Every structure is written in structure tokens, then in C-alpha cells.
Amino acid sequence: MNPWPVIVANLRRRPGSAIAIILLIGLAVALGVAISAQERALRKGSAAAADAFDLVIGAPGSETQLVLTTVFLQPAALPLIPGDLLKTLAADPRVAAAAPVAFGDFHRGMPVIGTTVEMANRFGSLKLVEGRLFAAMDEVVAGADANVGPGYSFHPSHGAVGGEEHTHDGDTYTVVGRLARTGTPWDRALLVPVESVWETHALPDGHESDAEESDHIGAPWAAAALAGVPSIVVKPRSVADAYSLRNQYRRGGTMAVFPGEVLVSLYTLMGDARSVLSLIAIGTQALVVAAILLAVLLSIAQRSRQIAVLRALGASRAYVFLMIWLETTLLIAAGAALGLAGGWGGAEVIAAIFHARSGIALPVTIGSDEAVLALALLGIGGVLALLPGWVAYRQPVAAALRS
Amino acid sequence: MPGLSVLGNILLPAAFGGRVPTNLRQRALDMIRKVGLERPDQDADTLSRGEMQRAAVARAALFSPPILMADEPTASLDADRAAVVADLLFSVAEACAATLIVVTHAPALCARFDTVIAMDHGRIVA
Structure with a gap:
């Protein structure tokens, strides 16, 4: 089974909605990644600044x-x-x-x-x-x-x-x-x-x-x-x-x-603030994924005829399921990748502004924390995308063809 | 399938899995020429209705099926084009040595078959 031809045809026919989904997910992921990367950069940067002050x-x-x-x-x-x-x-x-x-x-x-x-x-x-x-x-x-x-x-x-x-x-x-x-x-x-x-x-x-x-x-x-x-x-x-x-x-x-010791107590405070911000970012991601799932489910209704035609041409239920699931997951993966890059870029921009204002250089890096964040979203999105796949799988062919 | 080229449409059933004949691509290209379509890379969205019907015939015949079934193959086509599509169905069925079964309201098309079963409100009347 090779669902790619149909997936590519779908994406080519509706590039606007695909781009909108990727951008939405990208922004949500970027928010979380930027917060996480920025906070670590702030710790590293301020610790480095205090290095010479034993x-x-x-x-x-x-x-x-x-x-x-x-x-x-x-x-x-x-x-x-x-x-x-x-x-x-x-x-x-x-x-x-x-x-x-x-x-x-x-x-x-x-x-x-x-x-x-x-x-x-x-x-x-x-x-x-x-x-x-x-x-x-x-x-x-x-x-x-x-x-x-x-x-x-x-x-x-x-x-x-x-x-x-x-x-x-x-x-x-x-x-x-x-x-x-x-x-x-x-x-x-x-x-x-x-x-x-x-x-x-x-x-x-x-x-x-x-x-x-x-x-x-x-x-x-x-x-x-x-x-x-x-x-x-x-x-x-x-x-x-x-x-x-x-x-x-x-x-x-x-x-x-010891300045290092004073900074550690500041980091504890900063860590609390980061926890709150991270929760907000995760909430945002959950909302975006839910909204996109809804949009995909609605698009299944719109595409019921196309799905029925595919079934009539000989595609199995499994083929239709795989096609919808893969397409949805692909969009989420593209959004997550974009978010990772966007979050990095955003953190770099914030770091540059921060450096201009405070003089403290912030070494922004994307580490395993941020990768885990993006991968978790991809994993959850992949599981949730089973739902529209299942709806497409269950769709009766004859009724959709007649409509 | 809109969004795919003529060739992509004709090859689509091969993507569903199962046994795929060898030289499928070349066969598909031959079939496109045989049904009288010029550009295999043309987007299916831009085909006329008659052209779509011809592409559908080519797609149906690609796997050399033993039975070729067509539901109203000439509906919404004018008489000339309907004749062209009908000719195509017969020649393709002959080439594949397939039995051709057609559901139609067109008397002109009925006249060309060896066996005609007339139905009225779901009952066989002749």
C-alpha cells in the first residue's frame, strides 16, 4: 500500500489549509521551545557573567x-x-x-x-x-x-x-x-x-x-x-x-x-516562573492540536466523496485509514519541526534584545528538553490522528457515493 | 481524482496494494494513447467530461480485468462523444478479452450489445 500519491494530491489541492495547520502548530511549539531555551540561556549567561566573581x-x-x-x-x-x-x-x-x-x-x-x-x-x-x-x-x-x-x-x-x-x-x-x-x-x-x-x-x-x-x-x-x-x-x-x-x-x-550561590536562589525563582510559562505553552499546544483535530474531522466529512471514490476504485479500508492518519501526522510533524526552528530563532532574537539592554550574552541552544517537547507533541498528535483515520475507515461507501 | 495527473489517476489503483503487473507505467502510457488522451501529465481537474470518461476507461482496463463494468458511461455526453466512448469501451473490452457489462439509459448504446436486459422499477421486464 502506498498512500503517498493521494496525500500529495490532497496537499497540492489544498495548500492553504495545510500551511495554516503547519503554521498554527509551529507557533504553539515555538512558544514552548522559546521559553525553555531562553530560560536555560539566561541561567548559562548569568552564570558565565558571574564566573570571575568568586x-x-x-x-x-x-x-x-x-x-x-x-x-x-x-x-x-x-x-x-x-x-x-x-x-x-x-x-x-x-x-x-x-x-x-x-x-x-x-x-x-x-x-x-x-x-x-x-x-x-x-x-x-x-x-x-x-x-x-x-x-x-x-x-x-x-x-x-x-x-x-x-x-x-x-x-x-x-x-x-x-x-x-x-x-x-x-x-x-x-x-x-x-x-x-x-x-x-x-x-x-x-x-x-x-x-x-x-x-x-x-x-x-x-x-x-x-x-x-x-x-x-x-x-x-x-x-x-x-x-x-x-x-x-x-x-x-x-x-x-x-x-x-x-x-x-x-x-x-x-x-x-558567593555570587553563584545567590544566582542559584534566583534560578529557583526563575524556575517557578518557567513552570508557569511552560504550563501555559503546553496548554496552548493542547488547544491547537484539539482545534486542528476538529478541522481534520470536519474535512473528512468534506472529503467523504473522495474517500468513497477511492474505495470504489479498489482501495481498502486500511488504505483510507493509513492515508488520513499519515496526512494528519505529516502536518503535525512539519509543524513541530517548524516550531523547533522557530522557537530557536525566537529565543535568539530575545537573546539579542536582552544582550542589547543588559549586556549579558545569552548562549541559546536547543537541547533535549526542547526536542522532547516537539516529539511529545508529535506523539500525542499521531495518537489523536488515529481518530479521523478511524472515522474515514468506518465511512460507508455506498451512502457517500450516492450523496 | 483531482490533484493527480492523468497518468497518476490511471496508476492510482496500483497504489492500493495487491499484485501489480510488470511494465505498469508503460502499459498506462499506451492505454492513455489508446483512449485518445494527449498529455499524460495533465492535471485531472482540467479534463473535460468526455476526457474524464476516457481516462476512467483507461484506468478500468489497466489491470486487464476479466469483466469490465460501466455505470452510465455515456451520460452527460453528446451523441458524437457518447459514440466515441462506446467505441472505446468495446475495443478495450475486446483487447482485454473481457466481458463488458454496461448500465445505461441510452438506446443507441443498448443496440450494440448482444444481450440486453430491460429493467423497470427494479424488476426485469425483458
Whole structure:
């Protein structure tokens, strides 16, 4: 038995309804696939963004806010911790590196972040694509996506993105280099020596004032002259050191968090939201499949004459059954495949928009979860398509021929 | 079957399964020429009624059946075309050595048969 000639003839005669069915199923599947792929991309992307931040120390408050602000550069006024902690940490044998991260200034929507050379090149793991790192108070190294290049000069302004800004007169920054891409919001930041941020705000700059002050940046610091910082990123020497540092700095006026751990609790929340969205997507798919089944059943009534003619020409009941079932399942399979591709494309588009807004690169992949989703729909659709097949199988030939 | 070509229509019963004679495609093409259709790839939708009847004859004769049955083969055809289809039925039946049984209201067609059974309201009257 070869039902293909009739199936092909049917599809050729009614391309419109076939395309409509494929598109409907495709959209329903794409919705589910996009939600699933997007959520995983968000986890991977945010986890990758937090990679370089082993341990973050800040003032007691919201752990989530500390991570969002330090890792994802989400603007927020964080309480400060005493700056002399920097010197203490630098001397601690458990610490491989410790760098302050100071916020507050913006230039053309790009955050100006005060930190050290060590943090700017991610403790040596990040390369420069142009120029060099900052070496003086008035020098800037730009992130990969900051739309200024070496040689560009500016005055930073204080305030939030899009908010009221006032320009700090007096200090002019000059971009001297550009960092490689990290796929994080840091790509859009302008990194400056933390001392210059302090100085802009008329704070002590962390060094003895009788030394040649404007030339020296970074460690060693002078404990007495260190201003407060909102956040310190610590690179511990080992995992054990990381835990002992966290335990120590959880007390006594500071808070120490592993960003990875904070993200996990955010993912739990996100997972709940995804469950709800997935249920909605599955409900949508069920509705679409039901609607299409109804349409196919109605089309059987329309095609009863054609089916009767086939039977009169010698086609068996089994042939008619196979033909209807195969045709319906074929449409569902095409829709599922389209949905898989469409969902991937949709997730990529969302990821691109998300990257443009947040700076976090989302690695969208289609994995087994999404394939299972599409295959499950195909399986259920294939089983449900038995129904119109059965109706066609049962149809009396003589009555249909007479009508 | 609309949506299929003339050739596709004639070959359709072969898709239903069962024993399929060899060289079926060539036989189908010969049959199309024999019934006087020109383009095997023409869509069945675009055939005239007379052409459809001829294609139906070709499809019926493809498997060389021992009995060839036709229900009103000349209905809705004018006299000339009806004669053409009737000629075709006879010649095809002869070629296949098949018994030809026809149900018809056409006196002209009846006249050509050896045996005629007249029916009225479901009863045999002659």
C-alpha cells in the first residue's frame, strides 16, 4: 500500500489549509521551545557573567542587590564598607587578589566603574584588543561594547542612566585601551582607577598625601587614607579559603557572598516562573492540536466523496485509514519541526534584545528538553490522528457515493 | 481524482496494494494513447467530461480485468462523444478479452450489445 500519491494530491489541492495547520502548530511549539531555551540561556549567561566573581564582600543588606550591582552593574546605591578592608585583604594569605568596585558615575549611559588594574583584566584572564590598561588617575580602559575608542576624552557625570545628571568639572578622562568581550554588562563599562572616583567625590584617595599622589594607583594602599567602597571582589587561593573568608566576613559589619550561590536562589525563582510559562505553552499546544483535530474531522466529512471514490476504485479500508492518519501526522510533524526552528530563532532574537539592554550574552541552544517537547507533541498528535483515520475507515461507501 | 495527473489517476489503483503487473507505467502510457488522451501529465481537474470518461476507461482496463463494468458511461455526453466512448469501451473490452457489462439509459448504446436486459422499477421486464 502506498498512500503517498493521494496525500500529495490532497496537499497540492489544498495548500492553504495545510500551511495554516503547519503554521498554527509551529507557533504553539515555538512558544514552548522559546521559553525553555531562553530560560536555560539566561541561567548559562548569568552564570558565565558571574564566573570571575568568586567572592564579593559588601556592607550588610540585600545579598541579591550586592550581586546584581557588582556582577551585573545594575545601578543601586549600596552602603559602603570601610576601605581599610582592602589593605587587610591584600595582606591575607588566603587571598590571591582583592579589588574594589566603586560605582556612581555615568558617561553617555555607560557606567564609569572605579576599580584596579587587576579587576579590569579579570585577574589576568582578560586580554586587551586595543591599547593598554589604565596606568594613571585620568586614564580609562573601555569595555568591548563601550562605544568610545582609545583617544576619546570626557568628563563623567554623576547620576543614574537617563536620570538627571550633573557633570563633574575639573577631571577629564582619556580612554587608553579596550578590553576583549566578556559577554557581561562589564563590556559596556568604562573602567577607571578607583582612586580617581574617590578623588572626584573629594574623598581620600587611598595613598599617603605626601607621596607623589597623582601618579601612583592601586596597591599598596595606605590604610588610614582609604575611603569606603560599596563592594570588594575577592579571588581566594582555594575553595577552602573561599569558605573560610566568607565565614569570616559574614560577621562584624560586612557581608560576604558567593555570587553563584545567590544566582542559584534566583534560578529557583526563575524556575517557578518557567513552570508557569511552560504550563501555559503546553496548554496552548493542547488547544491547537484539539482545534486542528476538529478541522481534520470536519474535512473528512468534506472529503467523504473522495474517500468513497477511492474505495470504489479498489482501495481498502486500511488504505483510507493509513492515508488520513499519515496526512494528519505529516502536518503535525512539519509543524513541530517548524516550531523547533522557530522557537530557536525566537529565543535568539530575545537573546539579542536582552544582550542589547543588559549586556549579558545569552548562549541559546536547543537541547533535549526542547526536542522532547516537539516529539511529545508529535506523539500525542499521531495518537489523536488515529481518530479521523478511524472515522474515514468506518465511512460507508455506498451512502457517500450516492450523496 | 483531482490533484493527480492523468497518468497518476490511471496508476492510482496500483497504489492500493495487491499484485501489480510488470511494465505498469508503460502499459498506462499506451492505454492513455489508446483512449485518445494527449498529455499524460495533465492535471485531472482540467479534463473535460468526455476526457474524464476516457481516462476512467483507461484506468478500468489497466489491470486487464476479466469483466469490465460501466455505470452510465455515456451520460452527460453528446451523441458524437457518447459514440466515441462506446467505441472505446468495446475495443478495450475486446483487447482485454473481457466481458463488458454496461448500465445505461441510452438506446443507441443498448443496440450494440448482444444481450440486453430491460429493467423497470427494479424488476426485469425483458
